[in-house]
Amino acid sequence: MKAPLQKSRIPDNKAFVIREMNDPYFDKHWHAHSEYQLVAILRGSGTRYIGDHIKPFKEGDTVLTGPGLPHVWRSDNAYFNPENGLDTHGIVIYFPENFLGDGSLQKEEFEEIAKLLSYSARGLEIKGETKEKVIHMMKEMVNMQGVPSIVMLLQILHLLAESTDLIPITQVKYSYIHPTPEKDKMGDILDYILKNFKEKITLQEVSSMANMSESSFSRYFKSRVNKSFSDFLGDVRISNARKLLQDEDLNISQVCFESGFPTLSNFNKQFKDRIGKTPLNYKKEYNEHF
Template identity: 60%
Template sequence: MKVVVRKSAIPDNRAFIIKELVAPYFDPNWHFHPEYQLFFVLEGKGTRFIGDNIKPFKENDMVLMGPDLPHLWRSNNEYFNKCSGLQTRGIVVYFREDFLGHSIQQKEEMKEILHLFQRSKRGLDIMGKANSQVGEMMTELTQQKGVESVIQLLKILHTLATSPDCYPITNSGYVNLNKESEKDRMNRVYEHVMNNFEQKITLEEVAAIANMSSSSFSRYFKSRVNKSFSDFLSEIRIGHACKLLNDEERNISQVCYESGFNTLSNFNKQFRDITGKTPLQYKKECLISQKLFE
């Protein structure tokens, strides 16, 4: 698997980089880089991995991440089918903390934005009014150049810095202990799990993929992801179950087995532990939401 060593290389003569992404699926490589990243999903669905957090994503998902925070937007498996006709679209902005120069960082006027940078080390989910405002501003930014574009980026950062709609993503104690040299190993693990979570996956087989013993892999994985491999696998399966529960025609039993669980009792327990709700409660809420938007 190709591993991206540095996700973006901002030229010395540029303050930041903005890209419009259009592809059958988002980059499937787990990675981290020294730049801040603001990412807005315009089209596409899948599972999002940021630090020790796992969450489904869809259109309008927006995140600001600080430097060296591991992440991956893994499109659903159907996006990798060449005949599906599906595609993903997004807008991504890369910038450094000193994109305006070192001296301005010490100025009083930058205080709120510098606080935003500090908070973004845990990753920030951008919701509500800020999401819609910044989404429009990012779309405008793709058409702007020169000083106008720098002013627009400052406006975006100020909007985020003063908004109550930015929520931390990773746990407060999360620390990235991953090394650049480990990216390929973690990518193999993530890819195997995402391709096979609907079936039985043993610790031994994943440890073998990582070229480690089971005990060594358990310690290694927990130190990097801040959770055990079994908890990680359960979160992926429950995330998939949440997507399936949106389907009115699927019953709870079907969702259970299609998500990789062998018994309904275990599925119900894991679902409640992770979401705080029973599968039935979750499904009813989904149906109510769908009817409200019909």
């Protein structure tokens, strides 16, 4: 049996850990851990999965997640081919609730930060001017040690606690309460979907891969991402389409087939149902805005 993924980065003699990531691709494993996590993507692109939410990510994506919230920043498939010469860069901070000592967040002085950390149970995307300030502070913090680094972390959390630039990520009722060893199986399933979403993927195929019946797999999958397998696969394809419509000089038909949709009419319908506008209007609005 595979050992469960252990994602804690905090040794017993440290209050928290900050790490600068310079790798060919970001960790592709869907996982959760007992610490809070603040991550800033400085270089790289792909698809971000947090709880029941899927969204493309690129440079500047900055997120605070609470303990136990499963997530992965999965790099685009191109990053896994060394011949493409791509790499990624990011900064991540892991910290426990008691990084200032047991019971510290129950003190009056930390009331606003405690509220922020409570809200992070849904994951919080950081936008606007706050995001730019947080990224700048995280870059400075990489080279800090001792008390100055703790002071900077508090300053970041204070900034976030007072900001209106935070957007909740998962749905209000989403929760993940499953044992750690099961995350390996879910991670393998997600990785397979992300490698092969441009092709036809059937429920029978992924159920067999998980060594489950189709009905058992459907219940298993929905309990973990809060949506059916077919809805999730559709969301993956729509997420890829949004990315291509934003960043690639492709026509709508090319985006449709590069994202795994069988027909243009099916693509247009699914895109409008999920995004609220046609692919063409989405592309026009994005180009006008940026």
